[in-house]
Amino acid sequence: MNEKLKDIQSDAENAIAQALGGEFISWTADSYGNEYGWLRLRAPEDMAKLAPVLVGLDARLMTITAYRIDKFARIEGREIAYHFDLDGLALTATIALTETPPQIPSITRWFANADWHEREFSELYGITISDHPNPRRLFLDNELDAGVLDRLVPLSTLMNGASTNTLWEKVFAGKQMPDWAKEKDR
Amino acid sequence: MTTANTTNTYTLPVGPLHVALEEPMYFDIQVEGETVRGVQLTAGHVHRGMEALAMQRNYLQNVTLTERVCSLCSNSHPATYCMAVEALSGLTIPERAKYLRVIADEVKRIASHLFNVGIMAHLTGFDSLFMHAMEVREIMQDAKEGVYGNRMNLGQCVIGGCRRDIDEETAAFLRGQLEQLKPQLDELYGVFERDPLIRKRTRGIGLLPLAEAKRLAVVGPVARASGVAYDVRRKAPYAAYPELDFEVQSDTKGDVHSRALLRLREAVESVKLIEQCLRKMPSGPVCTEGMPAVPRGESVARSEAPRGEVFYYLRSDGTDTPQRLKWRVPTYMNWEALQVMLANCQVADIALIVNSIDPCISCTER
Numbered sequence: 001m002n003e004k005l006k007d008i009q010s011d012a013e014n015a016i017a018q019a020l021g022g023e024f025i026s027w028t029a030d031s032y033g034n035e036y037g038w039l040r041l042r043a044p045e046d047m048a049k050l051a052p053v054l055v056g057l058d059a060r061l062m063t064i065t066a067y068r069i070d071k072f073a074r075i076e077g078r079e080i081a082y083h084f085d086l087d088g089l090a091l092t093a094t095i096a097l098t099e100t101p102p103q104i105p106s107i108t109r110w111f112a113n114a115d116w117h118e119r120e121f122s123e124l125y126g127i128t129i130s131d132h133p134n135p136r137r138l139f140l141d142n143e144l145d146a147g148v149l150d151r152l153v154p155l156s157t158l159m160n161g162a163s164t165n166t167l168w169e170k171v172f173a174g175k176q177m178p179d180w181a182k183e184k185d186r
Numbered sequence: 187m188t189t190a191n192t193t194n195t196y197t198l199p200v201g202p203l204h205v206a207l208e209e210p211m212y213f214d215i216q217v218e219g220e221t222v223r224g225v226q227l228t229a230g231h232v233h234r235g236m237e238a239l240a241m242q243r244n245y246l247q248n249v250t251l252t253e254r255v256c257s258l259c260s261n262s263h264p265a266t267y268c269m270a271v272e273a274l275s276g277l278t279i280p281e282r283a284k285y286l287r288v289i290a291d292e293v294k295r296i297a298s299h300l301f302n303v304g305i306m307a308h309l310t311g312f313d314s315l316f317m318h319a320m321e322v323r324e325i326m327q328d329a330k331e332g333v334y335g336n337r338m339n340l341g342q343c344v345i346g347g348c349r350r351d352i353d354e355e356t357a358a359f360l361r362g363q364l365e366q367l368k369p370q371l372d373e374l375y376g377v378f379e380r381d382p383l384i385r386k387r388t389r390g391i392g393l394l395p396l397a398e399a400k401r402l403a404v405v406g407p408v409a410r411a412s413g414v415a416y417d418v419r420r421k422a423p424y425a426a427y428p429e430l431d432f433e434v435q436s437d438t439k440g441d442v443h444s445r446a447l448l449r450l451r452e453a454v455e456s457v458k459l460i461e462q463c464l465r466k467m468p469s470g471p472v473c474t475e476g477m478p479a480v481p482r483g484e485s486v487a488r489s490e491a492p493r494g495e496v497f498y499y500l501r502s503d504g505t506d507t508p509q510r511l512k513w514r515v516p517t518y519m520n521w522e523a524l525q526v527m528l529a530n531c532q533v534a535d536i537a538l539i540v541n542s543i544d545p546c547i548s549c550t551e552r
Contacts, residue, residue: 006522007539018528028485030269030273030280030424031272031273031277032193032422032423034422034423036485036486038484041367046266058193059310060403060489061403061516062403062495062497062514063497063499063512063518065499065501065510065512067330067510067512069537070503070509071241071503071509071510081484081499081501083486083497083499087421088421088422089422090422090486090488092482092484092486094497111403111404112401112402112403112522113402113519113522115522116518138229138230139229139230139233140230140233141230144232145444153196168350169469171322
């Protein structure tokens with residue numbers, strides 16, 4: 001790691017520790033020597049303290065990841081990981097969502113590009129974003145339930161679709177339609 | 187730019203299926219006469235739920251899945267995914283594999299950039315230039331077919347290295363393709379730089395000033411053409427890039443024309459990178475023996491795809507499938523910049539400006 005990145009790393013550690021009062025970043029490195037910082041916040045409100053500090057450090061929001069702490073939902077709980085870039089250093093700040101239903105304040109006032117990321121995890125994981133300037137759906141149609149990535153829909157349920165008799169009436173047009181095809185709400 | 191509410195405006199729907207769009211996206215455009223006053227994007231027509239699928243596939247199967255996120259950036263996705271798995275597993279790939287990964291990435295970059303500038307020529311109505319750009323691109327398509335056996339998905343990346351080696355005979359073939367490409371690439375750059383029709387139609391439109399590029403955190407050629415000289419290959423080097431000599435291309439004009447020229451200059455740099463790899467590549471294995479179990483934990487990996495930074499976040503619960511696999515494609519970061527680029531442009535320029543961010547809708551929506 002070059003001197004410039006070392007300075008950025010140390011500035012980030014100091015500024016974040018000062019803003020959050022004792023939070024510390026742990027660092028890992030990949031085989032190419034790139035450093036990755038990991039920070040765990042205590043409460044969703046801490047993001048409002050961290051975001052302005054990161055703006056001051058000229059950070060760029062790369063993306064936001066929402067996930068269940070157990071992907072099969074055997075244990076209840078969701079977390080959100082915010083991924084920032086500090087001119088080559090990657091910093092991930094993770095927050096556990098403690099409220100039911102899960103909610104988190106928007107960070108769009110500090111990072112304009114959080115708009116799409118927040119709307120996406122909101123619709124896929126059913127997480128409510130407060131103070132979002134544009135809280136409409138991003139990818140999913142309004143008619144679909146929120147949180148579709150959050151629950152398991154077995155294939156057998158998906159394929160157990162109801163249909164009318166129209167298809168069989170056409171297939172058996174002019175012929176004797178069998179009793180099974182006459183059943184309603186197939 | 188927000189939707190205007192004046193009595194003189196009317197709505198012009200563009201998409202989701204439109205002749206100027208390669209993929210479906212809906213633009214609700216407010217126009218006043220021929221001038222765009224507001225635009226609202228509606229996405230989601232090709233949302234595939236791939237991230238949900240990735241959580242049900244094992245680590246090996248996800249190499250194949252991620253290669254299908256995007257066709258033009260198809261090598262960048264498995265490469266970055268493999269980097270995330272390797273980082274979490276503490277796996278170091280062999281030296282030769284690092285060079286092989288660069289070759290695959292740069293071959294794809296040349297083909298991708300030529301495709302984009304070709305489409306730009308088509309949208310200006312200069313179809314003979316479009317066909318010429320595609321013909322030049324065909325040299326790289328043939329290179330891909332000759333080296334990897336495929337013209338789009340190379341299937342080169344595996345966890346721990348690469349699938350195929352490049353032997354002397356194949357290297358000579360690839361060098362031959364590059365020799366064929368170089369003069370044509372230079373000629374093409376000259377046409378795109380100097381042709382009066384191209385200049386008239388593409389200069390000074392779709393402007394994205396530096397401050398807006400930073401505010402919206404755009405990536406790739408879109409950012410670099412606006413003065414944000416950020417290239418992951420230099421800022422957070424990976425594979426063999428630390429050993430290779432290349433110039434990060436940047437510009438300050440931030441218009442459609444400068445983005446196209448920047449892509450062409452990057453293609454020239456890519457040729458140099460491939461040549462260096464073929465020259466400097468050490469002998470040895472191309473992949474590690476076997477793969478260790480992926481431990482519980484999390485990792486981040488990123489790379490510079492043709493359209494910009496690709497980001498992967500992997501979270502493992504210690505099983506053979508990811509607890510969460512999240513990726514963010516470059517185009518995802520660039521859509522909102524269209525609000526700035528399209529402000530007050532002419533209706534006839536909409537398609538040109540949209541194309542200048544090199545949009546990939548399938549990979550945005552995954």
